[in-house]
Amino acid sequence: MKEQLSWKVGGQQGEGIESTGEIFSTTLNRMGYHLYSYRHFSSRIKGGHTNNNVRISAKEVRAVSDNINILVAFDQQTIDLNAHELVNGGIIIADSKFNPSKDDDLDVQLVPIPFTETAKNLGSQLMKNMVAIGASARLMNLEIQPFRDMIYTMFIRKGEQIVENNNEALKQGYQLMDQEMTHIEGDFEMVPSGQEERLFLIGNDAISFGALNAGVRFMAAYPITPASEIMEYMIENLPKVGGTVIQTEDEISAVTMAIGSNYAGARSFTSSAGPGLSLMMESIGLSGMTETPLVIVDTMRGGPSTGLPTKQEQSDLMQMIYGTHGDIPKVVLAPSDVEDAFYATIEAFNIAEYYQVPVILLSDLQMSLGKQSSRPFDPSHVDINRGKTITEDMDRDEAEYFERYSNEEDGISNRPIPGVKGGIHHVTGVEHSPTGTPNESAENRQVQMDKRMRKLKDFTMDEPFKVNGNVESELLIISFLSVNGVVQEAAERLDADITTISLKQIHPFPIDALRPYLDGAGGILVIEQNYSAQLNSVLKMNYHGHDRIKSYVKYDGTPFKPNEIETHMSSILKIKEVL
Amino acid sequence: MATFKDFRNNIKPNWCPGCGDFSVQAAIQKACAANGLEPDELAVITGIGCSGRLSGYIKSYGFHATHGRSLPVAQGVKMANDELTVIASGGDGDGFAIGMGHTVHALKRNIDITYIVMDNQVYGLTKGQTSPSSEKGFVTKSTPNGSIENAIQPIRTAMASGATFVAQSVSSDIKQLTAIIQEAMNHKGFSFVNVFSPCVTYNKVNTYDWFKENLTAVEDIEDYDHTDSKTAMNHIMEHEGLLKGIIYQDKEAKSYQEQIEGYLEKPTVKKEMTLERETFDELMTAFR
Numbered sequence: 001m002k003e004q005l006s007w008k009v010g011g012q013q014g015e016g017i018e019s020t021g022e023i024f025s026t027t028l029n030r031m032g033y034h035l036y037s038y039r040h041f042s043s044r045i046k047g048g049h050t051n052n053n054v055r056i057s058a059k060e061v062r063a064v065s066d067n068i069n070i071l072v073a074f075d076q077q078t079i080d081l082n083a084h085e086l087v088n089g090g091i092i093i094a095d096s097k098f099n100p101s102k103d104d105d106l107d108v109q110l111v112p113i114p115f116t117e118t119a120k121n122l123g124s125q126l127m128k129n130m131v132a133i134g135a136s137a138r139l140m141n142l143e144i145q146p147f148r149d150m151i152y153t154m155f156i157r158k159g160e161q162i163v164e165n166n167n168e169a170l171k172q173g174y175q176l177m178d179q180e181m182t183h184i185e186g187d188f189e190m191v192p193s194g195q196e197e198r199l200f201l202i203g204n205d206a207i208s209f210g211a212l213n214a215g216v217r218f219m220a221a222y223p224i225t226p227a228s229e230i231m232e233y234m235i236e237n238l239p240k241v242g243g244t245v246i247q248t249e250d251e252i253s254a255v256t257m258a259i260g261s262n263y264a265g266a267r268s269f270t271s272s273a274g275p276g277l278s279l280m281m282e283s284i285g286l287s288g289m290t291e292t293p294l295v296i297v298d299t300m301r302g303g304p305s306t307g308l309p310t311k312q313e314q315s316d317l318m319q320m321i322y323g324t325h326g327d328i329p330k331v332v333l334a335p336s337d338v339e340d341a342f343y344a345t346i347e348a349f350n351i352a353e354y355y356q357v358p359v360i361l362l363s364d365l366q367m368s369l370g371k372q373s374s375r376p377f378d379p380s381h382v383d384i385n386r387g388k389t390i391t392e393d394m395d396r397d398e399a400e401y402f403e404r405y406s407n408e409e410d411g412i413s414n415r416p417i418p419g420v421k422g423g424i425h426h427v428t429g430v431e432h433s434p435t436g437t438p439n440e441s442a443e444n445r446q447v448q449m450d451k452r453m454r455k456l457k458d459f460t461m462d463e464p465f466k467v468n469g470n471v472e473s474e475l476l477i478i479s480f481l482s483v484n485g486v487v488q489e490a491a492e493r494l495d496a497d498i499t500t501i502s503l504k505q506i507h508p509f510p511i512d513a514l515r516p517y518l519d520g521a522g523g524i525l526v527i528e529q530n531y532s533a534q535l536n537s538v539l540k541m542n543y544h545g546h547d548r549i550k551s552y553v554k555y556d557g558t559p560f561k562p563n564e565i566e567t568h569m570s571s572i573l574k575i576k577e578v579l
Numbered sequence: 580m581a582t583f584k585d586f587r588n589n590i591k592p593n594w595c596p597g598c599g600d601f602s603v604q605a606a607i608q609k610a611c612a613a614n615g616l617e618p619d620e621l622a623v624i625t626g627i628g629c630s631g632r633l634s635g636y637i638k639s640y641g642f643h644a645t646h647g648r649s650l651p652v653a654q655g656v657k658m659a660n661d662e663l664t665v666i667a668s669g670g671d672g673d674g675f676a677i678g679m680g681h682t683v684h685a686l687k688r689n690i691d692i693t694y695i696v697m698d699n700q701v702y703g704l705t706k707g708q709t710s711p712s713s714e715k716g717f718v719t720k721s722t723p724n725g726s727i728e729n730a731i732q733p734i735r736t737a738m739a740s741g742a743t744f745v746a747q748s749v750s751s752d753i754k755q756l757t758a759i760i761q762e763a764m765n766h767k768g769f770s771f772v773n774v775f776s777p778c779v780t781y782n783k784v785n786t787y788d789w790f791k792e793n794l795t796a797v798e799d800i801e802d803y804d805h806t807d808s809k810t811a812m813n814h815i816m817e818h819e820g821l822l823k824g825i826i827y828q829d830k831e832a833k834s835y836q837e838q839i840e841g842y843l844e845k846p847t848v849k850k851e852m853t854l855e856r857e858t859f860d861e862l863m864t865a866f867r
Binding site for chain 2: 198200220246254260261266384421427437
């Protein structure tokens, strides 16, 4: 029996590959397995190869697997493009409709099953995915009942007959595979799962749910891969709590509308990816200058320009830290995994409102769209902190404007929202006096700039990074977002004294909290997914031990696999031994 | 009750003496008082340019945003708090050049705010370049041989974008302008008011006298029906956009917010921020 297996389904985009993976994996999650999935898709609606890779494990997994065990193919292209990823002795379950064949050099088994034909005989070829799921379930010796339950929940809206037909397709798939089992070599049976209940969701869902919990009741956004799911989640769910979403004409409108709403006291945000963020830069400066809270989610994808719109990359980092003209206080956050994305989103809104600054919440395509198991979210950890926002009328003579930008010791001034009696003031992107009146005097400029920048001078989150290991280590590995899960798995495979850090507070850089780990490490390796080693550069700007800092990057659009990182780490450890 | 003086602050505008924007400012202040508003119930959101400074010269909540972005900020403010009266304002460069995308979409979206453009057909603050509403042949620093582009006719663009309230006036007629702004603020939906507001420094063609000669009041047009879009569009085209008065109003149209079920039950800012436990559980179960 196997502790873990990797299953991949592939075919033409638009023919139900996504839902096949979805039904199969959701059922497995409900059975109690840990899952981590990866979608390969293209920037087109129909056609083109697409696949969904699901890693199934009895223990926690936070990375794609090195290779696959089971490949379910709806067309020959799926075999041609993916069969080489199979382990020796792996298996291809293919629709017999296209007379599947495989490269003779590959040590894998090919089992044709009549997916389409069976489905057609039952009334609709749409059910071919259910046949494939039945066959997969048999191969892995999984109980059939949870799949039936899943079918019921999915299709009961469409009527009993549809439920029955799908159950039959599932059963026949299961039986067809059963007849093949005597010829199949090797072990594809999963160990029984635990009973713990887990969520199964994409990072974008965790972020969206976090935003709802943070008190967001209005969102403005423009569609873009891989951020659209956030907007779509909010469109579906905000009305349940009296909120709404506007799909704007562009990203500039989206971000400035969010600024307007936040200025008026309603928490709101926008989400986008690199190209959209590029358009928002001037407005991020407006938020910083006017001290208007703002949260922007940046789901990074391959850049530059249109780049690799459906592929994994982490190359927006420098733009997010530095990209706006002039100096503003700004926070850039990077959740360490999907579970953390929920809490980090709530924290992002609290930071934005408490410090009255723009906060960029980073994600990357793999975290945003890779569906994975997560512990349930804990509502008792949801806390809303509005800082110095004033929402109640004040008993104050309004002959003079309210000093919205009074020069406070912590730099944070009271913020009455429009409509509050006694709070009238002006807000402008021009340098301004304490009442918000444009003022370009040298003295005022210095006071106001110092006031704004002071807000984040000593800013450190409660947990600026997630650490695994000791302060003293042979090798310290720093990564962020989805890469951390892969690093973690690779580190566990090596018998070495490795500490891993998933950096959550990217900016302002938490150097004081990090320093003991940096000082205590024999070597430091920064692993990230961009060409120019951006996180590595940020670290070097803040820390002096440059000769001990090494970089490992990947920028081909695919997520890191554990063995890639494992190999790289062990080579570094070997070099150190020789020295 | 507040008078127009309550909408004044002691800040001296940095506009040139004789600038049309002074009258627009006064008309807004008068209209707000006449409509029974209190200063803290009003938010004035402006863009960049001479006219963009307006938010600092009216005593109310004011937000002076970036170039061309007054409309999205203003729409965000209104979506956050429907109890506020929201005025967006800026110049012709702000609204019809850099911000034109937002203008067209705000017109079609129909959120209940008022947009007042101070249209002087030239870029003033950057010291005299051509603007989207500059007439063909208009000589500026950036068009030394005269503009070779066609001028945008703001009210025609507004009609074509699905506007539900379109008006035009000139800053010298402060009485009419005040009345129009009052009507615009009372309109349920997006109200667009284009005000010819002469630049006495950089536009020596489209002067106060020029508008007196060239504008036709819709009241003077026989059988003009401002509730009929076809009539409005025909006259706009016939007069090349040089009309004044309330050009068009659709009183039946529902605002954006009115069309969202339950949205107006409570202003967004007053909605409960914490999820009920039941809602939390229900939404989290969807991830299983």
